[in-house]
Amino acid sequence: MSAISAWFNGLITDITLWFDGFAADFHTVFIEKDRYEQMLTGLLNTLKITAGALLIGIVIGIVVAAVRSSYDKNKESLKQHGGVGYCLLAFFNFICKVYLTVIRGTPVVVQLMISYFLIFASVKDGVPVGIFAFGINSGAYVAEIFRGGIMSVDNGQFEAGRSLGFNYIQTMWYIVIPQMFKSVLPTLCNEFIALLKETSVAGYVGVMELTKAGNSIAGVTYNYFLPLMTVAAAYLIIVMILSWLVGKLERRLRVSER
Amino acid sequence: MNGNTLIQVKGLCKYYNGGKIKALDGVDIDIHGGEVVVVIGPSGSGKSTLLRSLNLLELPTAGEIVFDGVNISDKKVNINVHRQKMGMVFQHFNLFPHMTVLDNMTIAPVRLLKTPKAQAEQQAMELLSRVGLADRARNYPSQLSGGQKQRVAIVRALCMKPEVMLFDEPTSALDPEMVGEVLEVMKRLAAEGMTMAVVTHEMGFAREVGCRVVFMDGGKIIEQGTPADIFDNPQSPRLKEFLSKVL
Numbered sequence: 436m437s438a439i440s441a442w443f444n445g446l447i448t449d450i451t452l453w454f455d456g457f458a459a460d461f462h463t464v465f466i467e468k469d470r471y472e473q474m475l476t477g478l479l480n481t482l483k484i485t486a487g488a489l490l491i492g493i494v495i496g497i498v499v500a501a502v503r504s505s506y507d508k509n510k511e512s513l514k515q516h517g518g519v520g521y522c523l524l525a526f527f528n529f530i531c532k533v534y535l536t537v538i539r540g541t542p543v544v545v546q547l548m549i550s551y552f553l554i555f556a557s558v559k560d561g562v563p564v565g566i567f568a569f570g571i572n573s574g575a576y577v578a579e580i581f582r583g584g585i586m587s588v589d590n591g592q593f594e595a596g597r598s599l600g601f602n603y604i605q606t607m608w609y610i611v612i613p614q615m616f617k618s619v620l621p622t623l624c625n626e627f628i629a630l631l632k633e634t635s636v637a638g639y640v641g642v643m644e645l646t647k648a649g650n651s652i653a654g655v656t657y658n659y660f661l662p663l664m665t666v667a668a669a670y671l672i673i674v675m676i677l678s679w680l681v682g683k684l685e686r687r688l689r690v691s692e693r
Numbered sequence: 694m695n696g697n698t699l700i701q702v703k704g705l706c707k708y709y710n711g712g713k714i715k716a717l718d719g720v721d722i723d724i725h726g727g728e729v730v731v732v733i734g735p736s737g738s739g740k741s742t743l744l745r746s747l748n749l750l751e752l753p754t755a756g757e758i759v760f761d762g763v764n765i766s767d768k769k770v771n772i773n774v775h776r777q778k779m780g781m782v783f784q785h786f787n788l789f790p791h792m793t794v795l796d797n798m799t800i801a802p803v804r805l806l807k808t809p810k811a812q813a814e815q816q817a818m819e820l821l822s823r824v825g826l827a828d829r830a831r832n833y834p835s836q837l838s839g840g841q842k843q844r845v846a847i848v849r850a851l852c853m854k855p856e857v858m859l860f861d862e863p864t865s866a867l868d869p870e871m872v873g874e875v876l877e878v879m880k881r882l883a884a885e886g887m888t889m890a891v892v893t894h895e896m897g898f899a900r901e902v903g904c905r906v907v908f909m910d911g912g913k914i915i916e917q918g919t920p921a922d923i924f925d926n927p928q929s930p931r932l933k934e935f936l937s938k939v940l
């Protein structure tokens with residue numbers, strides 16, 4: 436009987452000690468010197484960079500995909516018609532190809548450092564530079580996703596639109612792009628998740644983002660477990676929320692066709 | 694309108710692969726208002742190319758297409774305006790899968806003709822009930838049978854109040870039991886005086902509804918005439934051979 440109660444008392448003491456230790460760690464890591472603020476700043480900067488880059492990436496992606504696929508679709512007829520239109524489109528198509536090759540052929544950290552230390556050397560705030568660099572980078576991948584989506588829409592859809600009297604842009608906008616969007620949604624979601632995680636290298640140019648915040652707290656408190664687990668959990672939760680939202684959107688789009 | 698030349702095709706050529714393939718090799722044809730012209734011929738003879746050249750879905754290599762007195766093959770002409778007056782029906786329907794039947798029908802009049810939405814919907818509903826599909830207005834294309842899809846495609850084109858309807862093998866992708874319902878709609882359209890150009894393998898339809906039957910082979914018009922001329926009294930050996938295979 437007494438053996439059991441001794442064991443039980445010991446257990447209680449262990450748990451209490453563990454809690455005390457945890458509370459002390461928690462205090463050092465988050466409360467002391469208001470370090471939680473650093474973590475929140477990091478989270479906010481990560482979200483800012485991701486959201487901003489996403490927006491830029493989508494805009495660039497649409498423009499580049501539009502140029503590339505209209506060149507592919509129209510080059511035969513434009514060649515026949517000749518003239519300025521063809522030259523202009525061929526020129527823009529070439530620019531887009533160079534952009535895609537360069538951006539997809541170099542590491543994003545290098546692009547980020549080039550942006551920060553060379554292009555925007557005078558800008559001291561790394562967040563807008565991060566938004567720029569990650570936006571330009573993401574644009575290249577989003578463009579190829581969109582182009583694949585446009586190509587996957589049956590050409591008959593395009594012809595039906597044109598035969599009703601819609602011009603090229605109207606046909607794209609009302610008929611092709613809505614169908615493309617649905618087919619690219621899952622791939623686009625993957626790209627956004629990748630982007631979110633990639634922003635963790637923004638610490639290289641001194642941006643206090645989530646990963647850097649965790650790392651620097653760990654550095655000063657000598658406690659690696661809590662900060663890094665918190666950082667990992669934060670990324671995981673954002674990704675899960677994002678996937679859930681996209682899943683919901685996808686289901687909504689699918690329901691509209693049943 | 695009836696009797697006037699609505700479409701005039703002059704010396705139409707369409708070459709592919711730098712002239713190696715002559716899909717159209719000097720085609721001249723006039724289509725008059727109210728006329729039903731049926732184009733027949735073996736596979737690869739250029740029927741689709743001819744039809745698709747009429748609304749410039751294919752750009753001619755040479756030759757002219759005059760529609761309503763305007764040379765629409767001229768580069769300076771805004772083809773979009775003229776396409777609004779030329780309805781087209783495709784072999785594979787090409788309905789917009791992300792829109793309801795009603796939206797499929799109203800998008801062009803609303804966006805292009807600036808018809809008020811309510812009015813466009815009312816007009817669409819009238820057309821739908823004429824083809825027996827009024828109860829399908831809120832459905833999506835994926836929920837329709839092939840025959841129903843093609844009937845919707847026909848009335849979608851009619852919503853733009855076209856002056857001519859172009860049909861490229863409208864029944865070729867349909868199960869046999871659905872061919873009749875689509876041909877029925879086309880027959881009614883012809884009876885109402887619509888100008889039609891129809892590429893088809895349905896010789897019964899050609900004979901019954903066609904004002905003129907055009908036989909093509911090798912990118913050229915080989916022979917044309919009334920259904921009786923073509924089917925009962927063919928002249929050229931190639932037409933005779935073709936008919937012996939399909940009839």
Ligand SMILES: Nc1ncnc2c1ncn2[C@@H]1O[C@H](COP(=O)(O)OP(=O)(O)OP(=O)(O)O)[C@@H](O)[C@H]1O
Binds near residue numbers: 714716734
């Ligand atoms: N985009 C293209 N590139 C190369 N050749 C083509 C192209 N489109 C059509 N052709 C060729 O042009 C010729 C005429 O084709 P078209 O589609 O007009 O024939 P068709 O009479 O409609 O045949 P079908 O009854 O099989 O539909 C064919 O030899 C075809 O291979």
Ligand SMILES: [Mg+2]
Binds near residue numbers: 740741742862
């Ligand atoms: Mg054909």
